[in-house]
Amino acid sequence: MALNNSKRQILAPVTESKSNGLEYGELLRVSMDSLMANKLRTFLTMLGVIIGVASVVSLMTLGNGASNAITNQFSSLGTNNLTILPGRPNRGGPPGQIGVQPLTMTDVKTIRVLKLPINGPVPNFTNQATLSAAAAEKSGQVLGTTAEYKDVNTIVMASGSFFSEGNVQSASQVVVLGSNLKTFLFGSGEAVGESIRINSMNVRVVGVMEAKGGNPFGSVDDQALVPITLAQSRLFAGRSTSGELRVSNITVAVKNTEDIPFVEERLKMALRDARKLNADGTDDDFQVLNQASFLTSLTQVTSLLTTFLAAVAGISLLVGGIGIMNIMLVSVTERTREIGLRRAVGAQSKDILLQFMIEAMVLSMLGGITGVIVGSILPIILTITKIFEAPVTLSSVIISLTVSLATGLFFGIWPARNAARLNPIQALRHE
Amino acid sequence: MTAMITIEGMTKVYTMGEFEVHALRGVNVTINSGEFVAIMGPSGSGKSTLMNMIGCLDTPTAGRYQLDGIEVASLNDNDLSAVRARKLGFVFQQYMLLPRQTALANVEMPMVYRGIPASERKRRATVALELVGMGNRLDHRPNELSGGQQQRVAIARALAGSPSVILADEPTGALDSTTSEEIMLTLQQLNREQGLTIIIVTHEADIAAYADRIVTIRDGVVLHDRKNEAHHGVE
Numbered sequence: 318m319a320l321n322n323s324k325r326q327i328l329a330p331v332t333e334s335k336s337n338g339l340e341y342g343e344l345l346r347v348s349m350d351s352l353m354a355n356k357l358r359t360f361l362t363m364l365g366v367i368i369g370v371a372s373v374v375s376l377m378t379l380g381n382g383a384s385n386a387i388t389n390q391f392s393s394l395g396t397n398n399l400t401i402l403p404g405r406p407n408r409g410g411p412p413g414q415i416g417v418q419p420l421t422m423t424d425v426k427t428i429r430v431l432k433l434p435i436n437g438p439v440p441n442f443t444n445q446a447t448l449s450a451a452a453a454e455k456s457g458q459v460l461g462t463t464a465e466y467k468d469v470n471t472i473v474m475a476s477g478s479f480f481s482e483g484n485v486q487s488a489s490q491v492v493v494l495g496s497n498l499k500t501f502l503f504g505s506g507e508a509v510g511e512s513i514r515i516n517s518m519n520v521r522v523v524g525v526m527e528a529k530g531g532n533p534f535g536s537v538d539d540q541a542l543v544p545i546t547l548a549q550s551r552l553f554a555g556r557s558t559s560g561e562l563r564v565s566n567i568t569v570a571v572k573n574t575e576d577i578p579f580v581e582e583r584l585k586m587a588l589r590d591a592r593k594l595n596a597d598g599t600d601d602d603f604q605v606l607n608q609a610s611f612l613t614s615l616t617q618v619t620s621l622l623t624t625f626l627a628a629v630a631g632i633s634l635l636v637g638g639i640g641i642m643n644i645m646l647v648s649v650t651e652r653t654r655e656i657g658l659r660r661a662v663g664a665q666s667k668d669i670l671l672q673f674m675i676e677a678m679v680l681s682m683l684g685g686i687t688g689v690i691v692g693s694i695l696p697i698i699l700t701i702t703k704i705f706e707a708p709v710t711l712s713s714v715i716i717s718l719t720v721s722l723a724t725g726l727f728f729g730i731w732p733a734r735n736a737a738r739l740n741p742i743q744a745l746r747h748e
Numbered sequence: 749m750t751a752m753i754t755i756e757g758m759t760k761v762y763t764m765g766e767f768e769v770h771a772l773r774g775v776n777v778t779i780n781s782g783e784f785v786a787i788m789g790p791s792g793s794g795k796s797t798l799m800n801m802i803g804c805l806d807t808p809t810a811g812r813y814q815l816d817g818i819e820v821a822s823l824n825d826n827d828l829s830a831v832r833a834r835k836l837g838f839v840f841q842q843y844m845l846l847p848r849q850t851a852l853a854n855v856e857m858p859m860v861y862r863g864i865p866a867s868e869r870k871r872r873a874t875v876a877l878e879l880v881g882m883g884n885r886l887d888h889r890p891n892e893l894s895g896g897q898q899q900r901v902a903i904a905r906a907l908a909g910s911p912s913v914i915l916a917d918e919p920t921g922a923l924d925s926t927t928s929e930e931i932m933l934t935l936q937q938l939n940r941e942q943g944l945t946i947i948i949v950t951h952e953a954d955i956a957a958y959a960d961r962i963v964t965i966r967d968g969v970v971l972h973d974r975k976n977e978a979h980h981g982v983e
Binding site for chain 2: 331343350354658659660661662663666667668745
């Protein structure tokens with residue numbers, strides 16, 4: 318065996334560069350090599366992170382979507398609305414409706430004469446009735462109200478028009494239908510100009526409302542709206558035991574949001590005075606529902622729920638991180654001789670530390686990126702198909718990627734330190 | 749002749765529980781640049797400990813060790829790594845090649861830790877592999893090479909960074925006698941033609957016989973240190 322004699326010249330001494338040690342690019346290449354060498358294991362290790370990040374992203378996105386949906390729905394109902402309901406505020410005291418005077422048109426008048434910066438008051442008188450058209454019949458809710466209802470509740474008409482103040486004055490036999498109810502009674506056909514029967518009375522359809530979605534008192538989409546005078550005098554038993562005209566609740570729309578607390582207080586004082594109740598509110602038999610504060614507490618609940626779900630998903634990310642640590646520990650043990658070799662040929666302890674740290678972080682980052690993609694699939698499909706608006710937020714992506722990088726760092730550091738601390742002599746002899 | 753390695757009064761004591769093991773008990777050796785030396789001794793003689801000291805993998809309890817002008821005995825772990833990277837080339841009994849890397853990548857690997865640019869690494873690795881007769885196997889992986897070929901790649905890896913000393917620990921321990929002879933002749937020729945300082949550690953007399961000088965260790969001290977009379981290989 319002869320040496321290649323044409324290569325007589327000895328390798329020239331290396332001109333040493335000032336910087337000792339290797340660039341991150343080299344470390345990344347070394348880490349990628351070892352990850353690529355065992356693809357199945359690399360994938361299974363990443364799977365833990367993928368599942369964790371995907372759950373965090375999809376739950377945060379869906380949760381935010383649900384929050385937004387609720388907020389939008391309530392905003393469309395007018396968040397500046399105050400609703401006065403009969404009944405004692407829920408704060409102990411005598412339970413139930415015993416001794417509660419119903420709300421009446423007198424209360425409506427009491428509010429009207431206050432000349433507050435509001436639209437309304439709008440009295441609402443709701444009753445169940447049998448609603449029938451030529452082809453269909455159902456039991457549904459009939460809401461007696463005034464013409465102001467349209468503006469106070471920001472109603473948009475799909476066809477026809479809302480009944481007029483004149484209709485209310487003369488207790489006209491007219492009705493405005495919610496969109497669901499119109500579809501039930503008339504299908505896709507024209508409803509305006511047709512007649513329906515409420516119990517046994519014929520009423521003429523003058524308008525159909527656009528779909529509006531739910532509110533805490535049931536959806537207006539399922540209701541039939543008639544002049545309150547018609548409801549009180551001819552359709553239902555409108556008189557209280559004392560002979561006054563009853564209403565179910567009264568709505569006012571406060572013109573400026575800042576005025577809500579002031580209006581709420583004035584309403585309470587006036588009603589207490591008119592109903593001969595204590596001025597300090599201790600024996601109130603009515604309550605004022607503030608839609609803005611209701612919305613606030615509802616959003617708090619949904620965001621709490623979102624946080625909770627994301628935290629549960631975060632636990633699976635933790636499990637994924639432990640998976641990384643586990644496989645890195647195995648990897649360090651398996652590659653003890655390789656570590657010994659690298660140390661013997663001049664790798665410093667910190668080079669070995671970095672090599673294994675980068676490997677753990679590549680695992681967790683690749684897992685994190687894949688997880689973001691997987692976790693976005695469901696929200697994106699739901700958004701595109703318009704089933705549910707759940708746009709993937711940048712914040713959920715950033716949070717997930719940061720957390721998965723931190724997971725890699727946290728769970729990679731122990732195995733990497735183990736590797737860096739190996740004694741080169743013992744590592745070389747490791748079997 | 750300049751001294752490449754100067755070892756004076758080197759001792760090494762390992763503490764194992766309650767026992768103190770005196771692995772080296774005052775070794776004095778000087779190896780000159782361009783020498784081909786075999787360190788011999790039975791197991792337990794302290795030759796492995798001495799090899800670890802020469803290889804800058806460990807530091808002595810007492811005594812002096814100078815390698816190519818550097819006082820090694822007092823260096824810290826990082827500086828030892830730097831000295832290993834620049835001054836030493838290792839050849840191991842089990843070749844110790846990275847299994848998934850090509851011959852070229854294996855030879856380049858140590859130079860990565862010296863910050864040598866990729867193009868220069870590749871050039872040096874190619875020249876080194878050609879020097880050991882592996883120029884036509886650059887892209888082969890270890891599992892595609894015979895034991896002897898793997899050890900040639902390992903020798904190329906040791907010399908590619910032009911170290912001051914090549915340190916071979918039982919370089920033929922895993923090879924049959926024919927291949928062993930080829931490997932030893934390769935080392936011998938590298939020493940003769942390239943002027944490399946080579947130290948081999950072995951317990952086999954016929955392997956040591958390829959060297960020009962044989963240092964025999966026993967019980968932690970140098971028993972003999974003499975020129976090799978019964979010389980193997982080409983004169």
